[in-house]
Amino acid sequence: MSTDIEQPVEARLVAAAPRVPSIPATLHYDRSDPFAVRMTFPGPATLEGVEVCWTFARDLLAAGLREPRGDGDVRVRPYGYDRTVMEFHAPEGIAVVHVRSGEIRRFLRDASALVPVGREHLQLDLDHDLAELMRDAR
Template sequence: MSTVIDQAVQARLIASAPQDRAVPAQLRYQRSDPFAVHIAFPPVASLDGADVEWAFARELLACGLISPTGHGDVHVWPCGPERTVLEFHAAEGVAMVQIDTAELRRFLTRSYALVPAGSETGQFDLDGDLTALLRGA
């Protein structure tokens, strides 16, 4: 079984002017980083023309499908039965995107098949990592 899940999704960038626009996004979940979900946006979605990637808790995404959640840089909440809003805060400003809730659920289901909820800490090889660290010292 693969240790990485990649899923392309279509995001709708919510803008005040002139109008919302669709942008591609890539969701990623890795067994080696079991608590996090990553979402990447292409340069067309950013103000400075650079790739943008955010990482946040898988649990935050799961809870945000049901009710508003988040604090700090990432907030997630349902927007009706079919869409979910992800809000990202940075020094440059705030970005909000809507993503199809069914796509997010499908992604989370695949991530839980790879690493079930509650078993995230079992994905770390602490002995191996410590041995490698001491070997390099």
């Protein structure tokens, strides 16, 4: 069985300019980091021209489908019937994108098939992680 999933999504940047084209973003889930998801934007879609990856909680993404969630760098909220707004806050500014809620639901369903919600802790190897921390502390 695979240890991670990756799903391309169509993100539409919300900007002052009309008819902004879609951005080919990617949602990624890896069972080795079971509480997190990543969303990656390709270089051409970013201010710096380099790929940008945001990491945030899987439960934030799920909860944001139903009601506004997030107080930090990533905020998620429903928008209309089948859109979800994602805000990414950085020192350079705020990027706001719309993603089809169905794409997010499909991604979360696949992630839950890989690691069921509430069973994330079973993927962690705390003894190994603690040994790594102790090794690095020497």
